[in-house]
Amino acid sequence: MIEVGGLTKRYGDVTAVEDLTFSVAPGHITGFLGPNGAGKSTTMRMILGLDRPTVGFARVSGHDYRGLPAPLREVGALLDPTALHKGRSARAHLRWQAEAGGISRGRVDEVLGLVGLEDVADRLVGALSLGMRQRLGLAGAMLGDPGVLMLDEPLNGLDPEGIVWVRTLLQSLAAEGRTVFLSSHLMNEMEATADHVLVIGGGRMITDMSIDELVRSGAGARVTVSSPRADRLSEELLRFGATVTERDGDRFTVTGLDAADIGGLAAQYGLPLHELTPWRPSLEDAFMTLTRDRGRHRGADLSRAKESTR
Amino acid sequence: MTDTRTEAGAQPQRDRPGAPVGFVRTVRSELLKMWTLQTTRRLYWAALIIAAFIAVLLCFTIGPTTGVGLQDRAPEDIVSTSLLGTDAAALVLMLTAAGTVGSEYATGMMRTTLTVTPRRTRFLLAKAVTVLLSTLAVGLLAGLVSVLAGQAVLLAVGLPLVDADLEMVRMAVGAATIAPFYAVFATAFSFVFRNTAGGVTAAVVLLFVPTVVGWLPEWFQANVLPFTPGESIHILAGLTPPDSVSYVHPLIAGGTLLAWSAAALAVAAVVLERRDV
Numbered sequence: 001m002i003e004v005g006g007l008t009k010r011y012g013d014v015t016a017v018e019d020l021t022f023s024v025a026p027g028h029i030t031g032f033l034g035p036n037g038a039g040k041s042t043t044m045r046m047i048l049g050l051d052r053p054t055v056g057f058a059r060v061s062g063h064d065y066r067g068l069p070a071p072l073r074e075v076g077a078l079l080d081p082t083a084l085h086k087g088r089s090a091r092a093h094l095r096w097q098a099e100a101g102g103i104s105r106g107r108v109d110e111v112l113g114l115v116g117l118e119d120v121a122d123r124l125v126g127a128l129s130l131g132m133r134q135r136l137g138l139a140g141a142m143l144g145d146p147g148v149l150m151l152d153e154p155l156n157g158l159d160p161e162g163i164v165w166v167r168t169l170l171q172s173l174a175a176e177g178r179t180v181f182l183s184s185h186l187m188n189e190m191e192a193t194a195d196h197v198l199v200i201g202g203g204r205m206i207t208d209m210s211i212d213e214l215v216r217s218g219a220g221a222r223v224t225v226s227s228p229r230a231d232r233l234s235e236e237l238l239r240f241g242a243t244v245t246e247r248d249g250d251r252f253t254v255t256g257l258d259a260a261d262i263g264g265l266a267a268q269y270g271l272p273l274h275e276l277t278p279w280r281p282s283l284e285d286a287f288m289t290l291t292r293d294r295g296r297h298r299g300a301d302l303s304r305a306k307e308s309t310r
Numbered sequence: 311m312t313d314t315r316t317e318a319g320a321q322p323q324r325d326r327p328g329a330p331v332g333f334v335r336t337v338r339s340e341l342l343k344m345w346t347l348q349t350t351r352r353l354y355w356a357a358l359i360i361a362a363f364i365a366v367l368l369c370f371t372i373g374p375t376t377g378v379g380l381q382d383r384a385p386e387d388i389v390s391t392s393l394l395g396t397d398a399a400a401l402v403l404m405l406t407a408a409g410t411v412g413s414e415y416a417t418g419m420m421r422t423t424l425t426v427t428p429r430r431t432r433f434l435l436a437k438a439v440t441v442l443l444s445t446l447a448v449g450l451l452a453g454l455v456s457v458l459a460g461q462a463v464l465l466a467v468g469l470p471l472v473d474a475d476l477e478m479v480r481m482a483v484g485a486a487t488i489a490p491f492y493a494v495f496a497t498a499f500s501f502v503f504r505n506t507a508g509g510v511t512a513a514v515v516l517l518f519v520p521t522v523v524g525w526l527p528e529w530f531q532a533n534v535l536p537f538t539p540g541e542s543i544h545i546l547a548g549l550t551p552p553d554s555v556s557y558v559h560p561l562i563a564g565g566t567l568l569a570w571s572a573a574a575l576a577v578a579a580v581v582l583e584r585r586d587v
Contacts, residue, residue, distance in 0.1 A: 045421070045586075045587070048425050048428075049424075049425075049428045050421055050424060050425065050586065050587040051586040051587065052584075052586060065428055066428040066429065068428070069329075069330035069331070070329070070330055070331050071425070071426070071427075071428055072331075072426055075425075077425050079421050079422065079425070080418055080421070082418075083417055083418030083419050083421060083422065084417060084418075084419045084422065085347055085413060085414075085417055085419055086417075087347050087348040087349050088343075088346045088347050088348075089346065092342070092346035093346075095342055095346070096339045096340075096342045096343045096346065097339075097422070097426050099335055099338050099339035099342050100331070100335060100336055100339035100340075100423075100426045100427050101331060101426050102329070102330075102331035102332075102335055124348075140422070
């Protein structure tokens with residue numbers, strides 16, 4: 001469990017993080033989304049006690065991180081996977097952490113196996129690819145078999161196979177009742193990985209909801225319906241609070257109700273359906289809609305025509 | 311994974327982590343960090359090689375450069391000339407110690423370190439103990455290597471070996487304490503400045519304080535000089551004669567060194583605790 005309240009970080013005139021309040025529950029994967037410079041890493045550093053909040057608090061398992069008696073066995077963190085001495089072997093890099101964290105030496109070999117680095121364990125870190133260093137960072141986070149995992153962009157530098165592997169690993173860790181908190185700017189991956197997302201922009205909380213809710217509320221989730229009794233069906237749908245648009249013969253578009261609701265309603269009234277197609281904006285679209293004008297570094301307005309269907 | 315927890319879907323109560331992690335483990339971790347880094351190991355070897363090289367060089371050239379050759383010198387002179395090799399090694403060790411901190415800042419690994427050990431003063435002290443132990447060990451070895459190198463020069467030029475007495479052992483041990491003291495000081499200031507150069511500069515400035523005080527009126531030499539680390543080490547090594555104006559009891563000299571180290575570490579601790587990493 002991670003709890004953050006009123007968390008604010010100012011550097012002189014610049015406010016990196018402003019009044020963030022949220023909690024990350026165990027048993028789920030919680031994603032932390034935001035454009036570059038949104039304050040994700042700063043927030044994570046404050047949770048880990050590396051940076052001191054200007055105002056507010058951050059607690060892990062009910063404690064200030066710096067007050068934890070055995071932090072490595074409580075929290076596994078992966079910050080920048082390239083931030084290490086390149087002249088030390090992968091195994092040695094884990095061994096000093098294990099020693100400092102009060103963890104047995106045998107566990108080092110275990111986590112090396114877990115992340116698939118046993119064959120390169122004695123190679124110098126400088127000779128490892130970014131993907132391998134990312135795995136090494138994950139191994140470090142897993143050393144203490146912690147109840148809370150906090151990972152900053154853990155999917156960066158991984159090949160597609162690696163991404164699937166990390167996703168599966170994180171899902172099984174969450175299923176074991178651990179708290180899994182990861183930041184990413186890879187929207188598609190977040191969509192496939194996280195159950196819940198916190199979206200921040202410009203240091204402020206934009207939204208804190210489940211992935212499904214975000215996608216549904218985010219931007220233009222809708223259902224295309226086709227029925228020979230389009231008039232009657234749209235009347236009923238309107239009565240249930242839906243909005244009907246783009247009527248074109250037997251086909252029309254519904255927002256405000258999902259495909260299951262519409263199908264159920266049609267069955268209830270004995271109205272035949274010829275088509276029922278949910279159009280779901282990708283998380284990326286929802287994210288862009290939510291964070292527009294909030295990010296510090298806004299690129300050109302790319303075409304947002306892409307939609308995915310489910 | 312080797313651990314078998316409850317099946318997926320359930321949310322078991324996780325056990326609380328076991329015993330707190332203590333200071334000794336932090337020190338062992340820092341020792342491990344030091345030894346597993348190729349650069350550090352190479353620099354320690356380099357310190358020993360430089361000690362021998364400088365000792366040999368100065369013993370060979372002492373005649374031409376000072377006008378008094380080895381054959382006309384007192385045994386203490388030959389030993390103290392050899393021990394200049396240890397001084398050179400001390401500079402390398404000081405740099406190495408500062409580098410163990412500076413490189414953590416430069417690579418960003420400091421964040422990992424302080425995530426693993428968030429009690430920063432404990433980490434600082436563990437680093438200081440590690441530096442102290444390793445530079446003391448290598449410093450003593452460098453002392454031995456320098457003296458032996460000097461003796462080798464005597465053998466080479468066909469002069470009799472120096473008969474070691476207690477005074478000379480004291481000189482060698484005194485020279486060997488230069489490394490740990492300045493290395494710990496440089497370490498503390500590498501934390502303060504967050505880089506290697508800052509730590510080394512602070513230590514080098516301290517190294518030259520006695521020289522500067524030496525230019526000042528006699529009052530300073532009687533009341534300030536004894537409390538500079540350079541003079542304290544001279545007193546401990548028996549190089550300051552008891553009738554000198556800057557002489558104090560060796561216990562006071564030892565206390566002075568401890569006080570300087572403690573002050574440097576206290577400054578580093580305050581800065582480290584307060585600052586963002």
